[in-house]
Amino acid sequence: MPEGPTLHRLARVHQRNFAGREVRVSSPQGKFADGAALVDGHVLKKAEAWGKHLLHHYDSGLVVHVHLGLIGAFSESEVPMGPPVGQVRMRMVGAEFGTDLRGPTICEVLHEPELAAIANRLGPDPLRRKADPELAWARLHRSKRSIAALLMDQSVVAGVGNVYRAELLFRRNMSPMLTGAGVSRAEWDAMWIDLVEMMKVGLRRGKIITIRREDDHGEGSYAKGRPRTYVYRRAGLPCRICGTPIQYTVLEGRNLFWCPTCQPD
Incomplete structure (x- = not known):
């Protein structure tokens, strides 16, 4: 299972590639179709990690929460992206870059209060600023x-x-x-x-x-x-x-x- 630094590196990549821009979000596999529709076309404000959790904050106030689990992984590519390969749970496409997520344990849309509940359950993350x-x-x-x-x-x-x-x-x-x-x-x-x-x-x-x-x-x-x-x-x-x-x-x-x-x- 990926450890904390892997998620923080992913957050940095997604922050660089998508933040401040409208992102097209879809679920070629279909399992995340309803969640993808909620954030599709919105601006990604911030990507961050907390422990083994990756969080995408959108301008609507919604947050996509991803936990990779044992086999989950993102694959990054430039646009235009080719047809999805395998079971792609979530596809994000920005102006210049895209990414496909496969095999996560969790991929869901949360409201801020739900996110706060997750944060309250987690201990301090050594890679987060002001971790206590x-x-x-x-x-x-x-x-x-x-x-x-x-x-x-x-x-x-x-x-x-x-x-x-x-x-x-x-x-x-x-x-x-x-x-x-x-x-x-x-x-x-x-x-x-x-x-x-x-x-x-x-x-x-x-x-x-x-x-x-x-x-x-x-x-x-x-x-x-x-x-x-x-x-x-x-x-x-x-x-x-x-x-x-x-x-x-x-x-x-x-x-x-x-x-x-x-x-x-």
């Missing part, structure tokens, strides 16, 4: 859930996925099984700073880069074209720092990777 880590701290520091589970809870921190979760905990030498209540305020402050820095790199580079330059050597990445990681998808392989085999388990339905030596209980 105090809100996340308030939700985690009394919790008996593991810090690994809490980091993936979008009501605690918005935009963190499996890669940033695993890599952040390794970089902080923190056991994923430590409870939220066991995390000190100083530790949380350091985690937040590290998370903001990593996600800004991901936004700028278009890749999730979590490994420090001095550690970026040795065995290659878990997949072609992906940057090296410390622990993510490295189960059974030696830790890049201490050589201990990386451990793996499933926690609350998601894969978890960690080094038992660098991240002791």
Whole structure:
């Protein structure tokens, strides 16, 4: 599932390509036909992201809310666009550029009060200006859930996925099984700073880069074209720092990777 920086990059692309202009919106697949008709021909005022949610604000006051889920993706192209290929949920066409959305978990039109309800459920997004880590701290520091589970809870921190979760905990030498209540305020402050820095790199580079330059050597990445990681998808392989085999388990339905030596209980 795409993590926060991917959605923020998409928001920047859509802001650049469509904002301030009338946009033709359609649903070649048909599943979003009613919603598309509500915003078709209106001016896109702003595109933004909050965590894993992409939001298109129109001059009518309506907002198109997109959550890509596991397989959702946008494809960008110049106009004129060719015939839709595959199951295109939403097509946006501007003066010079167009984009097709396929496979999202959510693609819907909201009124501002409905959008506010979503925002109130989300934790602070490290990539949004004025994001307040105090809100996340308030939700985690009394919790008996593991810090690994809490980091993936979008009501605690918005935009963190499996890669940033695993890599952040390794970089902080923190056991994923430590409870939220066991995390000190100083530790949380350091985690937040590290998370903001990593996600800004991901936004700028278009890749999730979590490994420090001095550690970026040795065995290659878990997949072609992906940057090296410390622990993510490295189960059974030696830790890049201490050589201990990386451990793996499933926690609350998601894969978890960690080094038992660098991240002791």
